[in-house]
Amino acid sequence: xxxxxxxxxxxxxxxxxxxxxxxxxxxxxxxxxxxxxxxxxxxxxxxxxxxxxxxxxxxxxxxxxxxxxxxxxxxxxxxxxxxxxxxxxxxxxxxxxxxxxxxxxxxxxxxxxxxxxxxxxxxxxxxxxxxxxxxxxxxxxxxxxx
Amino acid sequence: xxxxxxxxxxxxxxxxxxxxxxxxxxxxxxxxxxxxxxxxxxxxxxxxxxxxxxxxxxxxxxxxxxxxxxx
Numbered sequence: 001x002x003x004x005x006x007x008x009x010x011x012x013x014x015x016x017x018x019x020x021x022x023x024x025x026x027x028x029x030x031x032x033x034x035x036x037x038x039x040x041x042x043x044x045x046x047x048x049x050x051x052x053x054x055x056x057x058x059x060x061x062x063x064x065x066x067x068x069x070x071x072x073x074x075x076x077x078x079x080x081x082x083x084x085x086x087x088x089x090x091x092x093x094x095x096x097x098x099x100x101x102x103x104x105x106x107x108x109x110x111x112x113x114x115x116x117x118x119x120x121x122x123x124x125x126x127x128x129x130x131x132x133x134x135x136x137x138x139x140x141x142x143x144x145x146x
Numbered sequence: 147x148x149x150x151x152x153x154x155x156x157x158x159x160x161x162x163x164x165x166x167x168x169x170x171x172x173x174x175x176x177x178x179x180x181x182x183x184x185x186x187x188x189x190x191x192x193x194x195x196x197x198x199x200x201x202x203x204x205x206x207x208x209x210x211x212x213x214x215x216x217x
Contacts, residue, residue, distance in 0.1 A: 004190060011186075049194060064184060086149040090180030107148045108155035108162075115149070115173070119181070123173040130176050131156050132147045133168040136204065137217045 001030040001037075003044060010050060010062050015096055018079045020059040020067050064091030074100040074117060086115075086130055093117035149173070169213045178207040 009029055013021040023034040023041070030037075038057040044050055053060040059067055066072075066082040072089050074081045074096075081096065083089040089102045102115035116123060150156040153170070160167055171179075182203045185192065195203070201216050 007192070008190065064180075085147050087147055087176055087180055090177050091184040094180055094184045095186060104149045106151045106155055108150060108159040111151060113149060113151060122177055125173055127152050128173055129150050129153050129156055130147055130171045130173060131150060131168060132171070132213070133165065134147075135168065135213045136215055139216075 001026075001032055001040065003040075005030070006040060006044065007050065010059065011095070014062055014065045014081070016079075018081045020062045020065060022058055064088030064095065071105045072102070074102045076100050089115065089117055094119050147176075169209075171209065175207055175209070179204065179209070182206060 006026065009026065010020060013019075013025065021029070023037040026032075026037045026041075027034045038052070041050065041052045041059060042057060049063045051060045051063075052058060053067075061067060061084055064083055064087070066084045066088070069082050070084055072083040072085055074083065074089060074092050076096075076098065081092045081100070083092045083102075086104055089104065093100050093102075097119060099116065099118040099120075102117045104113050104115055105111070106113060113128065115125070150159065156167075156170065159165075183200075185195075197216055204210075204214050204216070
């Protein structure tokens with residue numbers, strides 16, 4: 001189970017199923033114990049791309065995919081993917097490689113907005129705005145908050 | 147980062163939460179940023195982007211200045 005093989009498996013699985021694999025899933029695939037997988041995940045040095053949850057030690061995010069609902073989801077009608085933020089919604093579309101229907105909740109009024117996410121076409125909506133609260137220099141200081 | 151229905155909704159939210167405005171972009175700009183940022187991490191030869199390469203991607207879609215400068 002090399003780092004590259006682990007990374008490739010994580011992304012193949014999340015793109016296919018919508019969920020990052022658990023340590024049990026990974027362990028079964030590579031025939032290693034889940035505890036060994038969790039250690040490897042924690043030590044995985046691939047930038048800020050794959051992060052593990054500090055308590056469960058399972059995959060928390062495999063950027064741009066989130067492991068849990070965060071208010072930013074996409075579907076093709078069969079599979080649902082969770083994104084970490086609206087930027088990552090488009091990232092999911094780019095990695096899945098086809099048009100998906102996205103949903104995001106307006107933080108002000110709570111209304112669910114439908115966002116057409118197509119890797120080959122710019123979005124057409126001009127009234128909605130994207131707000132970056134955190135400057136780029138602090139993006140990775142608390143990635144969950146960002 | 148979050149998506150708001152309009153600038154009015156963003157202003158309401160900033161007031162209600164006593165937050166300073168950060169930076170505002172369009173969905174088009176964000177789409178361009180995502181397209182340039184997310185190379186396919188399941189490719190065998192994928193490597194994390196170096197800081198300067200990431201900064202170049204951000205600047206390439208017109209996001210420049212102190213707010214958009216990586217550490």
